[in-house]
Amino acid sequence: MTDDDVRYELKTVRVIRGVEAGSIAKWQRSGWELVSQEPGTLRTALSFRRPKSKFPWISVAAAGGVLALVAIAVGVGTAVEGGDDGDVPASTRRVGETTAVASEPPPTSPGPTPSTSDLPDANMELTVANSEELAALLAVGDYCDESIERFANRYTGRTIAFDGSIANMATRADYDTRYDILLGAGDDGAKTGLGPAFRFEDVNVLELNLIGANMPDRVGVGDKFRFIVEVDEFDSDSCIFVVEPVSTEGR
Secondary structure, X not given: OOHHHOOEEEEEEEEEOOOHHHHHHHHHHOOXXXXXXXXXXXXXXXXXXXXXXXXXXXXXXXXXXXXXXXXXXHHHHHHHHHOXXXXXXXXXXXOOOOOOOOOOOOOOOOOOOOOHHHOOOOOXXXXXXXXHXXXXXXXXXXXXXXXXXXXXXXXXXXXXXXXXXXXXXEEOOOOOOOEEXXXXXXXXXXXXXXXXEEEEEEEOHHHHOEXXXXXXXXXXXXXXXXXXXXXXXXXXXXXXXXXXXXXXXXX
């Protein structure tokens, strides 16, 4: 078979510039092949493809024939065992009818739905000192790691605090004073290698709620802060952990 005979399904993912490698690795692990990447002002468009699975028509047809024979056999058996029509339920009187109702098991209780209040210390701000989960999150080596999404789902709406720095900062759409800001754990700015790629979306500088004495004259890439943020969601397509600013303290 030549490449011309292969049919592909296509996918395009847009990610913040600077985190392309993690997203590419994630999709390649799922069997997608990177075709191209087109950088924009803020985001890079990653195009992937993978061969479409061929539908096993012959196997399905054979299985369908077997199922048809089984259905006929069951219908005939029901007719023979039933005897007089008067003793047979209406749903099984004709050979091959499929309207008979099977007995169903009693519904099971889904159990209580987890909520924020069920978590330990639900009203406490999470830090590396009081949360082993947060400490592990900030030390993860792959910012597409599945543990990040689990953390985001578990702690949606909770407040976390960590020392970090600005890894990327770009204006939002056509605005001059609104930004998408990429944060990293630690002090390495654009070279951050550990922890999730946190992001503030569509914020101005005032919305960062800057506090403390050690504030830079202008906020930019590489600046170090103590971030207190509210957990929003993890975008598994772009491998971005979206958070909301609570306070941003210079350090």
